[in-house]
Amino acid sequence: MEGLGWIAAIIVGALAGWIAEKIMKSDMGLILNIILGIVGAIVMNFLLMAILGSTLGGWIGQLIVGVIGACLLIFLARAFRRG
Template identity: 80%
Template sequence: MTGIGWFAAIIVGGLAGWIAEKIMKSDMGLIMNIILGIVGALVANWLLVLIVGSTLGGWLGQLVVGVIGACLLIWVTRMVRGKS
């Protein structure tokens, strides 16, 4: 499996974080969107490999995985902080 590279990961992570921000109706900044998107993609990829045995590849696949992962991270953060 080949990755998309660091520069692409930042672009896709920022886009994934922004989409997740809109879906979850949260108010984050650009840097936090990038971090959520990248970390969310890592977490979601890890979960996909555990559950399914593989992950989605390419820019679009990583965007989808990043959005799902970032939404998951926003949800977990809200549960820990107790905010709705």
Template identity: 70%
Template sequence: MTGVGWLAAIIIGGIAGWLAEKFMKADMGLLMNIILGIVGALILNAILLAITGGTLGGWIGQLIIGFIGACLLIWVARMVRSKT
């Protein structure tokens, strides 16, 4: 994550994952929320860096990125599950 430490990344990831869980009406646990938020932020940051050459910084920016990334991961997981 850009501009935040590991502890902050875990906290932001947990909040972003929890928000995505509520928004997408999914039922995940705390650990999965943290993982979704962090991985979602990492993936979306990489995409933004490739497309625009930059990304959002700070806690709020990373929370937004993590939320959107986690929503995308939940959506992809649902698409994969529905095809199998």
């Protein structure tokens, strides 16, 4: 996560994963929430940089990016499990 330290990345990742879990109505554990939030933020930051040339900064921006990315990962996981 750009501009955030490791502890902040874990906190923001956990929040992003938890919010995505509630939005997508999935039942994940704390560790998976953290992983989904952090990985989701990394994926979305990469996509935003490739498409728009910039990303959202700060805690709130990374939380938004992390939630969107985690929702995308949950969606993809469900699609592959069913297909």
